[in-house]
Amino acid sequence: MPEDAKHPELPRSLNLLDAASVVVGTVIGSAIFLAPGEVARSLPSRGLILLAWMLSGLLSFFGALAYAELGAMLPSTGGQYVYLRAAYGPLSAFLCGWTFFFVIQSGGIATLAVGFSIYLGYFVPLAPWASRAAAAGLIGILSWINFRGVRQGAAVQNLFTVLKLSGLALLIAAAFGAPPATRVAAPSVTFHPAAFGMAMVACLWAYEGWNMVSFVAGEVRQPRRNLPRALALGTGLVVLLYMLANVAYLRILPVAEIARTSRVAASAAERSLGHAGALLVALTILVSIVGATNGSILTAPRVYFAQALDGLFFRSVAAIHPKFQTPWVAIWLQAVWAALLALTDSYELLFSFVMFGAWLFYGLTVLGVVVLRRARPQAVRPYRMWGYPVTPLLFAATSFWLVINNFFTAPRPSLAGVAIIASGVPAYNRWRRGKLKIQVPV
Numbered sequence: 279m280p281e282d283a284k285h286p287e288l289p290r291s292l293n294l295l296d297a298a299s300v301v302v303g304t305v306i307g308s309a310i311f312l313a314p315g316e317v318a319r320s321l322p323s324r325g326l327i328l329l330a331w332m333l334s335g336l337l338s339f340f341g342a343l344a345y346a347e348l349g350a351m352l353p354s355t356g357g358q359y360v361y362l363r364a365a366y367g368p369l370s371a372f373l374c375g376w377t378f379f380f381v382i383q384s385g386g387i388a389t390l391a392v393g394f395s396i397y398l399g400y401f402v403p404l405a406p407w408a409s410r411a412a413a414a415g416l417i418g419i420l421s422w423i424n425f426r427g428v429r430q431g432a433a434v435q436n437l438f439t440v441l442k443l444s445g446l447a448l449l450i451a452a453a454f455g456a457p458p459a460t461r462v463a464a465p466s467v468t469f470h471p472a473a474f475g476m477a478m479v480a481c482l483w484a485y486e487g488w489n490m491v492s493f494v495a496g497e498v499r500q501p502r503r504n505l506p507r508a509l510a511l512g513t514g515l516v517v518l519l520y521m522l523a524n525v526a527y528l529r530i531l532p533v534a535e536i537a538r539t540s541r542v543a544a545s546a547a548e549r550s551l552g553h554a555g556a557l558l559v560a561l562t563i564l565v566s567i568v569g570a571t572n573g574s575i576l577t578a579p580r581v582y583f584a585q586a587l588d589g590l591f592f593r594s595v596a597a598i599h600p601k602f603q604t605p606w607v608a609i610w611l612q613a614v615w616a617a618l619l620a621l622t623d624s625y626e627l628l629f630s631f632v633m634f635g636a637w638l639f640y641g642l643t644v645l646g647v648v649v650l651r652r653a654r655p656q657a658v659r660p661y662r663m664w665g666y667p668v669t670p671l672l673f674a675a676t677s678f679w680l681v682i683n684n685f686f687t688a689p690r691p692s693l694a695g696v697a698i699i700a701s702g703v704p705a706y707n708r709w710r711r712g713k714l715k716i717q718v719p720v
Contacts, residue, residue: 294504296432300491301512303439304573309484311543318537320477334481335517340673342513343663344644346506350661353501356584357492365646375585376702377635383578388619390571391416400560414617420572421613427602431576438569445562453526456550488513493577502660579608634695641677
């Protein structure tokens, strides 16, 4: 169905601050506190570590600029789904939404919720059943808030974004104020593309989520202006904070010590603030996880909502709540599936497929900028991507390289990811022919 077809619309209630907060709050979860250790294990060199974070941030920024052009051109609810549909047709868009629901977004929400329960146990000891209940409870509470209205969801997002930025800024400032680590002669490190690629995968995982504001493009006020600004401002701020955090870690911790621990931020905070630093890190990670989970719950259901409007998902998922003006069936369907994944630990298996599927669709979406420039040269583009065509082609090439590299480094999860994506083809064909008429109970 063409993207300009008349559909029921969600109200445009989100301003520039809300949209930028979605970007920042969804990206900054727990990874920046944990991933530096994995990067240091792959690259035992200060210079190479910072280079990996900088290049990953630059790549993510290029991706955000591409989504800014597409979002300003097609400011509709569903974002990435809508861009893929316009560039390649409904099948690719459907497979993206299919994978998002069953693996990428729902699995990501489950992973964040379980991470929340783990760090909650740092303050309140929890039995295994209580930990799982806390994970499912977080999903339920945040889904309830977002069901009650997009403004309520945005208010929670803004609050937790401010809190996590404050906590991260305090950690960075404390590290810069502490005595630096004793410098030792750095070992000679030979640049190895495979090791650098593994480090970049860890960095890109930390930058994951910058695309999700596109899902709510249909609810952003003045989207042709505010969506590009939100993507550029939000992603740019995250890149700056991540670089400062890594410089701070490297200032007070030797590279070898960073490589030995999975709790890099906690080690740095203990060095600069003592025992209170460890408490601050745990609290900041808790706050960050809540914000990232809320950002996913706020945005992802809009993809399934857009699919359902096209007749390519359960028809009830296209329902808009008459009072709260939210895609309420999509929100609760996602909540039930994500909570089930969290309760059964199935998220651990599914989430191993995420990087493969996510970066395949990121690459195709950004390449869509080139496709649509050629297919629709006369389309109104309030924003044009900087560096075109080099930047989108560079992003797409890197994305596909990551996908191919994943096949060699993790063949079984990659093949499983292909199987999950391919499983959507028969479902698409049945929905397309109108033979799948199952409705989610309302």
